[in-house]
Amino acid sequence: MQTQASDLIALEQRFWKALVDEDVEAATSMLDEPALMVSPHGAFQFDHDGYKRMAEQGSMVVKSYELSDMNVVFPTEETAVLTYQVQQALSQRGQAEEEVQQMADSSVWTRKDGRWVCVMHTETPLASAAK
Template sequence: MIGRRSLVAAAIAAALALGGCTTPAVEGGAGEEALHDRLLALETGSWGYVRDRDQAAMRAFVADDVLLIFGDGSRYDKEQYVASLADQTLSDLRIWNSRVIPITPDVATLTYRVRYTSAVKQAKPEIVRAEVTSTYVRRGGQWMSVIYQETPFK
């Protein structure tokens, strides 16, 4: 069992350690709203790249070290995902309940719910409903997608 003195010492050590951490990208208000709107616009645009099978635009949107994880457990790196666009169809896209979580001035996560109809090659189209977590980093002044993950829901 942890004694009160040990617990207080641990709390003080944690507070001192966190004191040197980078401040969040924005702390509420208009800055956070602008960040949300910017990342949501980028994310919505990326869905358009999938719909249009625009490999060049998708290649520019995702970072070289991106990892994409889908609700079926499939994982893609940048080149795998960009190549897969040629075989995908996407329709009936709806995004709602979006929220931004600023992490540092150059890192933020966008969460939202999405519903879309998708098929790969000539497979029967499936309706997907997922909670999405999409993390962005700002490199060279440009926001880029580095992690995308879907968690299905009913």
């Protein structure tokens, strides 16, 4: 399972890189359909087209990130849950000023047709970073 854990951490890193690069195709290729997200903005379900609209038209963009304290568990051979902390810098689309946030995140990945896809992601502001 250690190799699979390393593979999933690499996938999570690749997804974050796709966010920063605004590479919608790379990101959607890693998402299940439908996928779920829970954040301070609410709970959402979206398909690939919905994700594409959010990524291309959303008001905020991810400028940089640093993942730490990554942990992977396998409830089943076909399911993995990742938890970690992230320091992310966001900015309004088209603006240079960045806001840095400290978050606790989780992602649920499932293996379908021989490859891992993300079915759910959550993000929660860390209490020490809450305003």
